[in-house]
Amino acid sequence: MTTTKRPSSAVDAPDPPGRRRARxxxxxxxxxxxxxxxxxxxxxxxxxxxxxxxxxxxxxxxxxxxxxxxxADKEELLYETCRRVFDILNQRLMEAVGAGEGTVVERMIRAGRAYIAFGLEHPGQYVTLFGPGPADSAPLDLDDSDPGVQAFGLLVGLLEAGVESGELKSDTDVIAAAVAVWAAVHGTVYILISKRGIAEPVMTIDEEAVIETALSMMLDGLRA
Amino acid sequence: MTTTKRPSSAVDAPDPPGRRRARxxxxxxxxxxxxxxxxxxxxxxxxxxxxxxxxxxxxxxxxxxxxxxxxADKEELLYETCRRVFDILNQRLMEAVGAGEGTVVERMIRAGRAYIAFGLEHPGQYVTLFGPGPADSAPLDLDDSDPGVQAFGLLVGLLEAGVESGELKSDTDVIAAAVAVWAAVHGTVYILISKRGIAEPVMTIDEEAVIETALSMMLDGLRA
DNA sequence: AGCGATAACTGATCGCCGTTAAGTGAACGG
DNA sequence: CCGTTCACTTAACGGCGATCAGTTATCGCT
Known part of the structure; x- marks a missing residue:
């Protein structure tokens, strides 16, 4: 017990080693x-x-x-950790969709770009939240406060608006289309994350080109 | 040592408990x-x-x-385990692409369906192989024998054929398009696997509808 | 000022994991 | 018959998530 005492003089050390017990x-x-x-x-x-x-x-x-x-356990800790950053994603998505207006397709493109960019900026959190959880994972009763549910709702609303305005194919199953669109952007994020810094299978991947191709492919396919 | 001996009389038990030493x-x-x-x-x-x-x-x-x-380690064991089943996937993809001929778009749809169906049939292996590996994962110098490289090559070839025949947009960046297409089908598999058996976010997901929507969306977007 | 209650936190430990080092015994070649 | 070699085992290490039984600091109250 030579150096270990901290009742006083505890403002200099930031935090990590010795931490003042909370009141x-x-x-x-x-x-x-x-x-x-x-x-x-x-x-x-x-x-x-x-x-x-x-x-x-x-x-x-x-x-x-x-x-x-x-x-409760490690899973909950990680979930809460990632949840915080995904609330920011929702904010960005709403900004991308809401601001500047434009057509539904334009708004979807902006949202898609924002989603992919965000995922690539936060790869650790992205794969933690969307990656494979334990197989026995509880039904995970997600409510409306869950960022994933909110983002999905935003997408469904956008597609509905597009169908209603005649901008998208009228026979679109909006739920199925929403899942398909989400799957496409999710897959893009996931693959670009996975392929970061590994020996390229065929050649260097131009991330920008992939993103733009994926987005335009998706939306050309949805358009009326 | 009452029951544990097996030099003789070892044919009745199948394998798990006591195993005959190999010659x-x-x-x-x-x-x-x-x-x-x-x-x-x-x-x-x-x-x-x-x-x-x-x-x-x-x-x-x-x-x-x-x-x-x-x-060498657990990772290698799992990789080899999954590799075996993915060789079967490549077989199926080649059958889907090669047999019955038809247009490039038709062949791509068949291949996409085969890929997604296969992923959903083998979810454990799928997420193990394509899920997030350790962050420090070695450059993973994959050669042409790797099933992923083979499948990707098949896809690139298909896209090139489509561009050449005028069936697909002439200004297509085939590499970027191949990655985008792969990302879309990959995302579809991944999301349908993840969402299996969890409380549905909005409503029950019609897997068939999602798959068909995703595939037609993709290819309508690629078509000339 | 003193004291019991309680919130905040710790040390010790459990059972599991991946992995390694060292040893054992059966099968073979000579 | 013997030594080598292959096929495998026992023992152990360090680290993991998680639990439990304390311990200590802070508080309200007298």
Whole structure:
């Protein structure tokens, strides 16, 4: 016990090694610190399996079991971590769709570009949230606050508007089309993420060209 | 040591618990048994993290370290496991493309349907092979024997034929288009797999409708 | 100022994992 | 019959997610 004491003089060290215990009503402070650390580690490691409960705890400057005071298990921690950034995605999607107006097709293109760009900016969170979860994963009763549900609703609304205005094929099954469109942009994000930095199978992939091809392909196919 | 002996009388038990040691030149027998067991477990668990080296070893009736006599690590074991089934996919794709002839668009639709159907039939292997690997994953120098490279080459060839025959837009960047098409079918498979058996976000998804919508959307967008 | 209650957090431990090192015994060639 | 070699095992390491039984700091209250 030579150096380990911190009742006073605790403002210089930022946080990680020694952390001041939260005061009585402020237990939730730790929750946010945990989420921040988990997000930082997820971005840096790029892979959810490389983010460990123990690692997050050490980054926060706390013991591993403390995590469980705020999250039921690792899955919940990661979900909440990614959820925060996906709320930002929804914001961006709504901006892309709402601002500048234009035709439905133009708005969909903008939204698609925003979605893909966002996914490529946050690959760790993207594959964590949309990647394969445990096979036994609970029915995952998602409500309207779930960012995925919101984004899907936005897409369905857009397609409905397009059909109604005659801009899109009138016999479109909007639900099926929404899933198909989502699948196409999702696949684009996923493949571009996966292929980042691996030996190119045939040649270097021009990301921009792929994105624009995918988007125009999709929408030409939907147009009336 | 009451019941544990097996020098003789070893024909009744099939394999799992006690396994006859292979003879001198037949060490590779175990390799195939391991692959079979790994495939079985992967199909049954649906998730690569639920397939453990120890579990595979027990299923074969062998000790865990024996796996490492035939595979460098778990990743290699899983890769080889999935590779076997993806060779079958390539076969099916070539049948779909080659047989019955027809226009390029027709052949692409058949291939797309075959790809998606295959992915949905083998979800465990699909997400294992195409899902997120470790972030540090080696450049993965894939050669022409890799099923992914072969399938991609098939797709590129098809697109080139379509452009040449005037069936597809003449200004198509075939590489970018191939990636985009692959992304779209991949995304469709991935999303339909992920959404299997979870509480539907908006309503029940009609898989057939999604598949047909995705395929026609794609190809209408590519057509001249 | 002192004290019991309670919120916030820790140390020790469990059972599992992937992986490695060292050893054992059966099958073969000579 | 013997030594080598192949096929495999036992034991163990370090790290993982998770649990449980404490421990300590802060609070309201007298």
């Amino acid at each position: 009585k009503g402020e237990g939730d402070l730790l929750r946010d610190e945990i989420l921040d650390a988990a997000e930082r580690l997820l971005v840096e490691k790029g892979n959810k399996d490389s983010v460990t409960i123990r690692g997050v705890a050490k980054a926060v400057g706390v013991s591993a079991p403390s995590i469980y005071l705020h999250f | 001198k030149g037949e060490g590779d027998l175990l390799r195939d048994e391991i692959l079979d067991a790994a495939e079985r477990l992967l199909v049954e668990k649906g998730n690569k993290d639920s397939v453990t080296i120890r579990g595979v070893a027990k299923a074969v009736g062998v000790s865990a370290p024996s796996i490492y006599l035939h595979f």
